[in-house]
Amino acid sequence: MTLLEVDRVVVRFGGVVAVNEATFEADRGQVTGLIGPNGAGKTTCFNVISGLQKPTKGKVRFKGRSITSLPVHRRARRGIGRTFQRLEAFGSLTVRDNVRVAHDIHAGLTGLVRPSSADVEALLDRVGIWDYATERADSIPTGAARLLELARCLACDPELLLLDEPSSGLDESESDAFGALLRELADEGRAILMVEHDMDLVMSVCDEIHVLDFGAVIATGSPAQIRADDGVQRAYLGYSDVDDPTTEIAPITGALTAPSTAAATEVQA
Ligand SMILES: Nc1ncnc2c1ncn2[C@@H]1O[C@H](COP(=O)(O)OP(=O)(O)O)[C@@H](O)[C@H]1O
Ligand SMILES: [Mg+2]
Structure with a gap:
């Protein structure tokens, strides 16, 4: 059974269709890209x-059961963790205490009795932010703050991790280490669904990639299939006619900042 199934989901904000019949999956042991x-x-x-x-329409299933109308905290308890594109750490707490809070809440909910210190130190070390442990979360570099969000998410031992642009702010070697960590987390049996603009990272670490454009899934496949897909190139690069032989299409590569051509589809109300 697939761990996460997003089934024909539609989200409308007034006349804006932000998500348009999107169907995709993410499964245990895999890093899945959503780009x-x-x-x-x-x-x-x-x-x-x-x-x-x-x-507005559609369903989300987790472990085969619909969670479409469950509140956030019950989804978290079932094993869904996430990080935020706009960082959401507790700014006035230290890095260590941010992770400790998550750990202790999770421990309280699951009846875990052992003290948190060793687990928290291990998590800080694992994601590579132990050096920042005693600093306020609002004083650390953006890359480290993203890793803090990951550590906090892992403190709740999620089966599914939703990571929203986790590598922005990381330098190249940090990004490589981050890619290796994602692989490890997947190899532990977790499912990772990652939104990411760093195409080198996406192409090297993802098992499968879903491509969204104007809210709809326009392609699903392996990194090699996605790289070779004309529709994907068009969505990213904004060409109106990829079949035009005079149009040279650059391969998707590097830290791509996609053009903002895809403001959501406007529909008539
Ligand atoms: N709360 C909201 N109210 C109105 N429009 C929104 C809201 N959230 C997102 N949108 C719009 O929905 C579209 C998709 O946004 P978003 O999901 O943030 O895109 P992405 O993460 O792919 O950059 C955008 O046009 C955005 O302006
Ligand atoms: Mg976003």
């Missing part, structure tokens, strides 16, 4: 999966 230009609906999909946004 697409700015405004394509990626964060809105994460909000629907984690329960912050009610879909």
Whole structure:
């Protein structure tokens, strides 16, 4: 059974269709990419999966059961964790205490009795932010703050991790280490669904990629299939006619900042 199934989800904000009949999956042991230009609906999909946004239509299933109308905290208890594109750490707490809070809440809910210190230190070390442990969360670099969000998410031992642009702010070697960590987390049997603009990272670490454009899934496949897909190139690069032999199409590569051509589709109300 597939761990996460997003089934024909639609999200409308007034006349704006942010997500348009999107269907995709993420499964245990895999890193799944959700990519697409700015405004394509990626964060809105994460909000629907984690329960912050009610879909206009469609269903979300987790472990085979519909979670479409469950509140956020019950989805979290079932094993869904997420990080935020706009960082959401507790700014006035230390890095260590941010992770400790998550750990202790999770421990309280699950009846775990052992003290948190060793687990928290291990998590800080695992994601590579132990050096920042005693600093206030609002004083650390953005890359480290993203890793803090990941550590906090892992403190709740999620089966599914939703990571929204986790590598922005990381330098190249940090990004490589981050890719290796994602692989490890997947190899532990977790499912990782990641929104990410760093195409080198996406192409090297993802098992499968779904591409969103104007809220709709326009392609699903392996990194090699996605790289070779004309529709994907068009969505990212904004060409109106990829079949035009005079149009040279650059391969998707590098830290691509997608053009904001895909403001969501306007429909007549
Ligand atoms: N709460 C909201 N109210 C109105 N429009 C929204 C809201 N959230 C997102 N949108 C719009 O929905 C579209 C998709 O946004 P988003 O999911 O953030 O895209 P992405 O994460 O792919 O960049 C955009 O056009 C955005 O302006
Ligand atoms: Mg987003």
